[in-house]
Amino acid sequence: DGGITQSPKYLFRKEGQNVTLSCEQNLNHDAMYWYRQDPGQGLRLIYYSQIVNDFQKGDIAEGYSVSREKKESFPLTVTSAQKNPTAFYLCASNTRGGNQPQHFGDGTRLSIL
Amino acid sequence: GEDVEQSLFLSVREGDSSVINCTYTDSSSTYLYWYKQEPGAGLQLLTYIFSNMDMKQDQRLTVLLNKKDKHLSLRIADTQTGDSAIYFCAEGIYNFNKFYFGSGTKLNVKP
Numbered sequence: 172d173g174g175i176t177q178s179p180k181y182l183f184r185k186e187g188q189n190v191t192l193s194c195e196q197n198l199n200h201d202a203m204y205w206y207r208q209d210p211g212q213g214l215r216l217i218y219y220s221q222i223v224n225d226f227q228k229g230d231i232a233e234g235y236s237v238s239r240e241k242k243e244s245f246p247l248t249v250t251s252a253q254k255n256p257t258a259f260y261l262c263a264s265n266t267r268g269g270n271q272p273q274h275f276g277d278g279t280r281l282s283i284l
Numbered sequence: 285g286e287d288v289e290q291s292l293f294l295s296v297r298e299g300d301s302s303v304i305n306c307t308y309t310d311s312s313s314t315y316l317y318w319y320k321q322e323p324g325a326g327l328q329l330l331t332y333i334f335s336n337m338d339m340k341q342d343q344r345l346t347v348l349l350n351k352k353d354k355h356l357s358l359r360i361a362d363t364q365t366g367d368s369a370i371y372f373c374a375e376g377i378y379n380f381n382k383f384y385f386g387s388g389t390k391l392n393v394k395p
Contacts, residue, residue, distance in 0.1 A: 175326075177326075204383075206385075211292070211387070212387055213288070213372065213385040213386055213387040213388060214327075214372070214385040216382075216383075219382075261326055261327065263327075272315070272317055272329050272332055272376075273317075273327075273329075273374075273383060274329065275319075275326035275327040275328070276326050277325055277326045278324070278325065278326050280324075
């Protein structure tokens, strides 16, 4: 079955440490997205990529970095510059153009040790 | 970003209908979406409506769109305890492939 796989499901970060969240899709989608979700809030866009080797900042990109070397993969690195990283991170993808609906992974919960 | 607003909570009894409301601001939206999120999980696409439609029905779900008032609603008929979740409204902005989400409405279904 096609879908989006995020790993790990739970992740812990020490102070000053960078961590990388994985997102892989086998839906043959061109566009991929990373969102952050805080309790009682909606989704805020961190980064998105419409095509391989290209990506754009979203509304809250500071303290995060991404790469898009393969169509299937869009990893997110939470750097030590992100001072409040505890949140639920969601990866999504869709077909470019026409505002096709986004499909989501099951999320990664990041916590600070 | 664009403003998509939803009420935070809704409580209904099992078997009743639930109506979750959403308002949006951008008039160039092409699609409006409803997603469901269960605890600790990602968002599951429930249904979506093209912005030139007024209504879409899909089994127990009915979506109504009032373009003039920029108001979207999701009606769940015969609500079940398994429908308890957070429901997100989202709009897709024409030709930019960008999406804006509301804060979500937590639906509590009482047996």
